[in-house]
Amino acid sequence: MSLLVNAYSTLTNPIAINFSCKKLNQRGLNSLNFTDHLNGFIGYVMQAGDGEMNSRRYELYRHIQKTKHQFTFEVEENQFDELTIWAEQANVILFMPDGTIRNPNMEVLQHPDGKFDINIKMPYPSEALQRKAKTEQYLATLGLQPLASLPPVVAESEVILRTPDEVVKRALALMLTGIQAESFRENDPLDPEEFKTRCPLGFAALSNIEYDFIHDPQPQEQDVMNMSWRYEALLPLQWALNWQSTLPFADTFCNVSSLVEIGVENSNPELSTLTLRPTSELLDALDLNYRLHWLARDYRLNNKSLPIEIMEGVIQERQYALNWLTNFENADWDDVDTPT
Template identity: 30%
Template sequence: MENCTLYTHEIDMGKVVARMRAHFGESAVNITGQDNNWERITIISGKKLLRKGSTLSITYRQRSVPGYTLMHSEEPIIANLLGMYAFVQQLPADNPALKDLLLAKITTINTEVVILAEPSFNGDFRAAVMEMAHELDGIFFCENNFIFKTEVQGFWDKSGALLLDVNGHSTATNLVVNIQSGYFDSPAEASDEAATRRDRSIQQLNEMSVKTSANLPVIADESTVVIRSAAEIATRTAILSAVNTVAFGYLDGPAVTTYLQQHNLWDSTTDAEKAFLQDPQEELKTKETWKCEDIWVLLWALNKVPALGYMNDLCNLDMVPEEAFPFRGPASDPAVFLAGATQLRSAAEILDANDLYYRAHWACVDARIKGEKEPIHPGIVYERHYALNWLINYRDQPWDEVTCDT
């Protein structure tokens, strides 16, 4: 048996029934359920178009509430999509603009279609699946792609072009991200506070010669935002600071693991951080070194550093006073830092920074998609946006699953 999975923003699965009947004929297609609310489609062998003994079975699952964004949820398909998004985020990419489009596409997915072929995808089955992909404007994700006869793990578009594999390679050059207007919530009127903050950010960026869009949505305001607590921020800072030393090669994974366990920080260490400490591969080390920018933002939120600084200037954690930094080696004790980290910046200050970096991040992505040079340092902007989104509980996402939508 061979299988493949197709992901689409479409929710009208009646289109699949119509497409299969058009391809194979009415009598070859068995439906469990109603045409517009079916549970399974089975293509029966023995018809002249099919090799004898072959069957095609199609099932699907959907979000309970269709949408175009991803929020943390226990719903299985949402959990799967969040995992997929996080997986793509950490992949290298020969074409970063295409990777950004793939990430945007993942957030719009509403339906996961699973297709099984027995004993295999013959030419006609493959043709029918590709027709379905076009009908649904879908993308494929497979560990072993039986449709395209390759063992490469990655993503393919509806034409069969490779969007991104685990090594960062692509053959596609573009990906259209469609969102049906019916999925959008009725736009809420921007509060005066949020609109003023947006306008102020745009002015700041214009003064820096950074072009952004006035059409981007506003972010939360003080009446709706829930800033994470000082204790939670301090704990996250302490963990990041310890893990970061492994990224830079100052300590090894077991030493930091022991430290985190001894100081009751292990339970708050994320699964991704634990995996990194267990096997800190060089590629992951490089990615993890960027977390100093996240540490810098969290220290700023705790009033331990006076300002975030310029978007083109890497932070310098050596400038942080010793008493204001949680980790100074395995012999240090984070208790003093954790006990003293009680003063948070105001929600208005944190929202101001979040709005500014959100719009700056959009400018970087827009420039990259257009093949232009980013107007500011994209790595610094991304990491600070990531930490700021976590601070404001953006979509209630835990640390490993924070998204930086633009």
């Protein structure tokens, strides 16, 4: 008996189907209506049963959101062993004719009525799981234990990073925003045209919110404070560009003078020569910050004291920048989310 299967891979370059089946379709990020299809699948997951968010629905939501390739094929049940091997290599979830969503081992991740067994594991690339374990081991040496069920962050085989020229433009825009926030705090706002003249690359890259802020003759005090914090988001981007040698532990504020000095020195870079740090380093920083972010929130919400100094505001801004850098939810700068 043959079954119609839809497989959803999060990998940028998944292994081709190498088992006996009738291949019906394969599409990816550049395919017509692909995003609409994924959104529909997310809707199916979220509306099952009581429709309330839970850990499994969130895992499925994130997997579908990261999907870059969908395979549709008909396969005989006697080929399931070969299908499983391929499915593990391609890091897919499988949508079956009975409405179940399954992992590569054919174990049910979610039933049509929304029920699930928390012990059935979601598929993740092995390197992502290894990175998670390494981070947890490091945090344990500091007396910290994040929630074990927190998922790994995006893997090298899954991530599509912002380009170096996108990162440098975003870094310069953040620098201009921070400088203007300082000038507002000193009641001596700078003329935005001066930014345009001195750093045209950064000025052109300002987000809508940033543009409105630096042109606002009397911004709200909270807006000034929020934009002042953006220096902490600038630091990891400068580090990603190799403009900073290290990304210090999040137990102290950044050196604003140093950030601005380095930004000014690189305000008119040769874009073709820009490079980012190795992807593995960027994802190591993301994974560590993600778990620190959860810890800081958890300890605050439960009115507990952390065993070491961690500055939640610093972590929050770094998470914002790192999520943008790694295209979390494919969001533009103003719309980046930092869930834990």
